Amino acid sequence: MFSKACEYGIRAAIYIGQQSADSGRRVGLRDIATEVGSPEAFTAKVLQQLVRAGLVTSVKGPTGGFTLTPEQLRTVTLRQVVLAIDGGQMLQGCALGLTQCSAKQPCPLHYQFLPIRDQLNEVLRTHTIGELAGKVHDGLGFLRQFS
Template sequence: MFSKACEYGIRAMIYIGQQSADFGRRVGLKDIAAEIDSPEAFTAKVLQGLVRQQLVTSVKGPTGGFELTPEQLRTVTLKQIVVAIDGPDILQGCALGLPQCSAKQPCPMHFQFLPIRDQLNELLRTHTIGELAGKVHDGLAFLKR
């Protein structure tokens, strides 16, 4: 459903969030990529975009890395990450990718997909990185097997 970049971005943000909340530390790119099973260069590119959108903080230098502030942990939602990486079309567009799909000119899946798209929007809008990082911390969810 989401692009690979978006999947890596969400996983990276949850990992960074867990490390920031649990240990108050910044996390290096190599650690992030290893922990979420993603290519390092690709992860760097994804995280650069999230830094530009101010969804994650990056600090350069020997003690640098990526971190989430307490405010970011509380306020950054999955929807913000998805829109930053994949754009808003996945949350607004047609299930079949048609440019002119609407209630007046529906695609074959329009009316069945509408409630699913609305539920997805609600799920992404209401879940924060801090909440998901907490599930990893509590052992209720996992980023890597």
């Protein structure tokens, strides 16, 4: 449903959030890439997008890394992460990618997709990175697939 970049970005943000909330520590790129199962160079590009959007904080230097402030943990939503990486097309657009799709000129999936899209928007809008990081911390969710 989301692009690979967006999937990695969501997982990275949650992992950074978990580490920030648990110990207040900054997390290095290599650790993030390992924990979310993403190539390091690709993870760096995704994290750049999140930092540019103000959703993740980056600190340079020997004790640097990525972190989320307490404010970011409370306020950054999944929707913001998706918009920063994938844009809003999936959250607003037509299921078939038609630019002219509307209630007046619906695509074949228009009325079936509308409630799904609205529900997805609601889930993304109402869940914060901090909340999801807490679920991982409590063992109620995981971020990495094990083979």
